[in-house]
Amino acid sequence: MNTSLHIGSAHSQPGTVAYGTFEAVPLPTGGFDTFPIIIAQGKQGSRPVLWVTGNIHGGEFDGMAVIHRLITPDLVERLTGTLVAIPTLNPAGLRTHERSPYYLYGKDPNRLFPALAGTIDESDATYPSALETAYARLFERIAATADYLIDLHNYGTSSIPFAFRDPVFYRDNREKGIARKLHDRVGAMLQAMGLTVVNEYVSDQYIKLQLHRSVSGAALNTARIPAATVELGGQHIVNVRHVEAALAGIRNVMRWAGMLPDPPEPIRDVPVLDLGYPVRRMQHPRVTEACIVYHLVRPGDRVRRGDPVAQMVDIFGRPVGGGDGLLRTDFDGFVLGLFPNLAHYPNEAVMGLAVRDDSSLLQPLPRL
Numbered sequence: 001m002n003t004s005l006h007i008g009s010a011h012s013q014p015g016t017v018a019y020g021t022f023e024a025v026p027l028p029t030g031g032f033d034t035f036p037i038i039i040a041q042g043k044q045g046s047r048p049v050l051w052v053t054g055n056i057h058g059g060e061f062d063g064m065a066v067i068h069r070l071i072t073p074d075l076v077e078r079l080t081g082t083l084v085a086i087p088t089l090n091p092a093g094l095r096t097h098e099r100s101p102y103y104l105y106g107k108d109p110n111r112l113f114p115a116l117a118g119t120i121d122e123s124d125a126t127y128p129s130a131l132e133t134a135y136a137r138l139f140e141r142i143a144a145t146a147d148y149l150i151d152l153h154n155y156g157t158s159s160i161p162f163a164f165r166d167p168v169f170y171r172d173n174r175e176k177g178i179a180r181k182l183h184d185r186v187g188a189m190l191q192a193m194g195l196t197v198v199n200e201y202v203s204d205q206y207i208k209l210q211l212h213r214s215v216s217g218a219a220l221n222t223a224r225i226p227a228a229t230v231e232l233g234g235q236h237i238v239n240v241r242h243v244e245a246a247l248a249g250i251r252n253v254m255r256w257a258g259m260l261p262d263p264p265e266p267i268r269d270v271p272v273l274d275l276g277y278p279v280r281r282m283q284h285p286r287v288t289e290a291c292i293v294y295h296l297v298r299p300g301d302r303v304r305r306g307d308p309v310a311q312m313v314d315i316f317g318r319p320v321g322g323g324d325g326l327l328r329t330d331f332d333g334f335v336l337g338l339f340p341n342l343a344h345y346p347n348e349a350v351m352g353l354a355v356r357d358d359s360s361l362l363q364p365l366p367r368l
């Protein structure tokens with residue numbers, strides 16, 4: 001069956017790329033901020049449907065570059081099913097190169113997607129904001145049409161590309177079996193993608209940080225659609241090697257899903273790390289004094305507990321904090337990315353690590 005898909009003003013047609021817009025936030029000056037919609041549909045069948053979204057953080061450009069390069073006449077020629085792509089979920093933030101749109105007053109747009117009842121703080125007087133309402137309308141279309149979803153981000157100036165694996169929650173025993181199947185499906189999807197896989201924060205922190213209301217968190221836990229966040233390199237610039245890696249990774253997911261016929265392609269020119277055990281993200285280590293920090297490791301480096309990973313010095317360049325100013329990791333793992341800036345206040349983290357994760361990603365739903 002080759003059904004036409006309608007998202008906003010975009011209407012898909014077999015063997016073509018359709019373009020349109022989705023009315024998002026009404027503007028006081030008239031008109032709307034709109035999400036650009038691209039729908040590429042194969043000649044054979046409209047399913048499965050993969051959604052790829054980017055730039056919900058306005059200063060993160062790699063996702064848009066990936067989408068612009070992914071959809072080509074050649075891809076459509078070979079495609080089975082439908083690819084729905086949104087180059088920016090935050091047009092206002094894109095225009096000002098800021099993480100949040102100016103009308104969201106500093107809030108994170110990637111924490112505003114619909115969540116299961118009981119896990120949204122509705123006492124917040126700003127709930128629901130105009131953008132939240134727009135995301136809720138868009139989410140209805142995602143929930144009704146998507147078989148898979150990938151949301152594209154940028155992690156940091158100096159980092160490796162990787163995919164975040166989110167926890168899957170269940171409310172009762174009946175849901176547990178469904179949640180386990182979904183969790184396994186996400187695992188298979190990420191394995192097919194071929195990038196480094198890093199688990200999200202452990203479950204209670206995950207809900208507290210409202211990560212279940214991120215694009216991929218909501219697709220996974222509210223709509224029960226296999227979904228993941230992909231983090232690429234630095235913000236405010238296009239990281240070409242990371243974009244290439246993400247393109248290969250997304251095409252690999254499409255092959256795994258039966259949307260492209262050819263065999264998987266290798267991920268080139270970026271590190272892909274697998275320590276043989278699951279890892280999760282952690283901001284570590286943290287400086288013990290106000291200081292200047294010099295990193296001693298690079299993104300993708302393996303680290304072992306006790307290894308020095310940074311040095312703290314004072315403004316004159318003299319080591320501070322004892323032990324020659326060396327800051328050591330308390331964990332085995334690898335370096336995801338170095339945090340920018342040299343000047344730090346006490347207890348600020350200096351890098352993102354991936355460390356051994358012994359917790360389960362299948363979890364009973366905590367309540368707020």
Ligand SMILES: [Zn+2]
Nearest residue numbers: 057060153154
């Ligand atoms: Zn982001």
